[in-house]
Amino acid sequence: MKTYFLAIPALLASTAIVHAGGIDRSGQSINALFESGRYAEFSFGHISPDTSGTSVAGLGSRDSGNATESYMQFGAAYKADINDKLSYAIIYDQPFGADVDYPTGTGYYAQGAQADLDAxxxxxxxxxxxxENFSVHGGLRVQTIEATAAVxxxxxxxxxxxxxxxxxYVAGVAYERPDIAMRVALTYNSSIDHDVDTTEFGAAMSTTEIETPQSVNLDFQTGIAADTLLFGGIRWVDWSSFDITPAQYQGATxxxxxxxxxxxxxxxxxxxxxxxxxxxxxxxxGYEKSNGGFASDLGPTDGNKSLALAAVYTRDNMKITTGVRYVNIGDAQxxxxxxAPAADFEDNDAVAFGVKVGFTF
Known part of the structure; x- marks a missing residue:
């Protein structure tokens, strides 16, 4: 029962956090660290957003077309015990990203604008x-980013x-009650600084400082009946501190x-x-409230609501998880x-499919 319950909160991880705040993608999960014994997993998801808007009358009342491209999300993890007190995990994820591409030929004011960010x-x-009840965890995170944009x-x-x-770096603490399959884990993820060499207007060289934001994850689970588990979480991300301001763009705008x-x-x-x-x-x-105000043309969303379903097939030492998530993307201007406003983005959504395969050995 313990092994089963500890797996449940990770059921939907492979479908990613589609259209979460800012450019959040993976949610920076560390669930693999709490697996029993030696464990390895591989996951991928396919996310298909549909995000379109209409410019105001003063800009021609033109439809933008779908501005967000489908993308793939990959992840992997390995966990092992050193002794009965100490264990370790190595986790690969794609924590942040953006795939924006406004189609041309629409007459929309931002046609041809695009942005790609990979982390x-x-x-x-x-x-x-x-x-038996308390544990602490922590470690280091090495992250790469690269980005392009056209406006x-x-x-x-x-x-x-x-x-x-x-x-x-990462630091956290967890409390567990194995008899009722309870676990509450609090994890802090630090911000990470990048000094990105940038080329603007095809020729002007500059260095752009990018700081991916700090965040806190609170994850919980508890048995509520035989073979039944309640689980959930709260994630805070310091997006108000996130800023990408290349020198030439700031000079122009x-x-x-x-x-x-x-x-x-x-x-x-x-x-x-x-x-x-x-x-x-x-x-x-899932729920993320709308904050109001104006959104960027390179990220015209504000909040979301989602519903996710998943199934796990377990046989011997293998678990195969499949999941689907539907996201109602919040309206934005x-x-x-x-x-101000320049365009209204309404009635948009996204669908994500994911598969994860885990092995205990």
């Missing part, structure tokens, strides 16, 4: 069990950012290429149920100099 992280963690309606602006590597006014809290709550020795299922809901 990859490798996290090494140690966990020390003080007793044609700002004088044909383009920027290309070279890959850069930064280092941060007086503002940031990407920034956010508010921090973001993401909530999730779900129930897992074991059907028999081989099959388990779960359902969960964009703004440009002279027009």
């Amino acid at each position: 990859h992280a490798l996290t090494g963690l140690l966990r020390y069990r003080m007793n 044609p309606f700002v004088g044909g602006y383009t920027v290309n950012g070279e890959r850069d590597t930064g280092v941060g 007086g503002g940031s290429l990407v920034s956010y006014d508010d921090d973001v809290f993401t909530y999730s709550l779900g129930v897992g149920r074991r059907l028999n020795d081989n099959w388990s299922v779960s359902a969960s809901v 964009t703004a440009i100099p002279g027009f």
